[in-house]
Amino acid sequence: MQIIIVGCGKVGRTLAEQLQEEDSDITLIDVSANVINSLQDDIDAMGIVGNGASINTLMEAGVDKADILIAVTGSDEMNLLCCLIAQKTGHCQTIARVRNPIYGNEIGFIKKRLGVNMIINPELAAAQEISRLLRFPSAIKIDTFSRGRVELLKFKVLPEFGLDGMTISHITETLKCDVLFCAVESRDQVSIPGGNHMIHNGDNISILASPVNAATFFKKIGLKTHQVKNAIIVGGGTISYYLTKALLDMNISVKIIEQNTARCETLSDLLPNATIINGDGTNRNLLMEEGLPQTEAFVSLTNLDEENVFLALFAKTISNAKLVAKVNRLAFDDVIDNLDIGSVIYPKYITSDTILQYVRAMQNSIGSNVETLYHILDNKAEALEFAIRDNSPVVGIPLSELNLRQNLLVGYLNHNGVVKIPRGHDTIQVGDTVIIVTTHKGLRDITDILEK
The missing domain is CATH 3.30.70.1450 (Regulator of K+ conductance, C-terminal domain)
Known part of the structure; x- marks a missing residue:
């Protein structure tokens, strides 16, 4: 599969690393020669220094023969423009990262009229994951x-x-x-x-x-199963906005601590039912005054990973709150995971997993689509959901009689909306969805669960 990635920041790099394992031919486009050179030291990919919205740059990258173009630059408008030009120049599928809440209500129009096949919003996806954790605070993920x-x-x-x-x-x-x-x-x-x-x-x-x-x-x-009643969020960025909207809908009271006065005024207008506090969220006295020792959830969403980690560590010493910290840099994720600070959210992983499941779905061969995909166990395993579209060698045969691969688990069957843990006598049928957990990377079709 021929894939072009425009924008080689954290998301672009993570995508390139994961797609490299998918036996894909990858072409990277970025305006920075240093970024391209750095990536090519680690990844077997073609690199082009240039503007991804330029027809000449895209033609040099082979857009006329590409299967997918993924635009993940720092600009929503640039990403949409790249996809639009790719649609007009070639016949590839297009994926754009679009983060600005202004476009949130226009996704349908963008996909239909501009021909963008998939829109991914990392901040919204991260907020949704955090809201699930606050609904069920006993879980780490x-x-x-x-x-x-x-x-x-x-x-x-x-x-x-x-x-x-x-x-x-x-x-x-x-x-x-x-x-x-x-x-x-x-x-x-x-x-x-x-x-x-x-x-x-x-x-x-x-x-x-x-x-x-x-x-x-x-x-x-003996673990708590009830959602939290209140939350303190440090940092008033886009994730905080999406998260607060979701929590207010869940009847969870929210305080946001944000240092920028203008941003506080904007948040007050957008979120009238939340308490917006203009102050330094790393100030110990302010956190104590706002009730950190009594709060049931503490979420650190500043732009600095170090601040988020240290704030979570501090909150752990003085409260029993559910702790969530956002981390953008992926290089030290193993160190951070060992700090035991509750739940750590990596927006880049969320984005790359969502895009990767779309790529896998395009590669299916016999009639089953990858509907959902998550990397688990510190990226050493995958949990996938397949939709069974057509007849295949796994359909109608008891699971106990299938020659399944080692280190692979058939986790759940969804048959006509009824979900259950399958037993040996159960069978996979056309129309079902089936959840697979495995250490084998790169499963694209349900038949990949069988020993070759």
């Missing part, structure tokens, strides 16, 4: 499948749960909860576990379950 009917929830095993030393099969038999343990991250290994896998305190566990069954499971092990 929540990913959704089947339009919310199934969730992939990650949580840390604490001593008070009484799970230390128990096998997964013993836990499910004892608690009688319809949840599927699909991933375990311990200090020394990352795995997709079997029933005999032993759980230990400190492990990070990912489970697949319906929202109701997940809530029942968490109640039985």
Whole structure:
């Protein structure tokens, strides 16, 4: 597959790294020669220094033969223009990153009239992920499948749960909860576990379950399952705006602390039901005055990763709040994950996963589409949802009789809107969606779950 990426910042780099593993031919376009040269040191891709909205630059990149053009520069207008010119010059699919809330109500028009196939808004996607976490604060991370009917929830095993030393099969038999343990991250290994896998305190566990069954499971092990009632957000950027709108709709009271006076005035106009505080969100006294010790959720969304991490660490020492921190730079994600500061949001990963599932869907071969895709287990595994469009070698055969690949789990079946954890006698049918968790990267079609 021929893919052109315009804009090689954090999102562009992350995309290029992941698409390189998809056996795609990648061409990178950026106005900075230094950026292109740096990327080409790490990625096997063709690099062009130039303006991605220039017809000559796009022709040099091979837009007339490309399958997809992805525009992820820092400018919404530039991204849309790149896609428009690509549509007029070639016959490729186009994806644009569009972040400004002004365009939020015009997405339908943009896609229909400008011919942009997909619009991705990293800030809105990040806000949606945070709002899910505040609805279910016990989870470190929540990913959704089947339009919310199934969730992939990650949580840390604490001593008070009484799970230390128990096998997964013993836990499910004892608690009688319809949840599927699909991933375990311990200090020394990352795995997709079997029933005999032993759980230990400190492990990070990912489970697949319906929202109701997940809530029942968490109640039985003693974790809070109710959404928070109030939240303090530090930083008044675009993510904060989207997040506050969502939280207010959930009847969660919100305080935003923002240093820029003009931005405070704008937020006050846009969010009249939120409390907007003009001040320095890193000021300890201000945080104490605004009730940080009593708040149920604390979200740090400044433009500095260091500030967000340190604010979360500080909040952890003086409150029992659900903590969420935004991190943009990906180079130190393993260090940050070890700090145990609650939930860390990486908007760049959210964006790249969304685009990657679109690319995988275009590459399907036998009649099943990748509907949803998430990278999990510190990017060492994937959770995918396939929609079964046509007959294939996996249809109509009991799962116990399929020659499935190692380190692969068939997690959930959605048949006519009814979701369940499949057993050995269950079969995949045309019209179903099926969730797969695996350490094998690059699955594009449901038949890829079979041993070759």
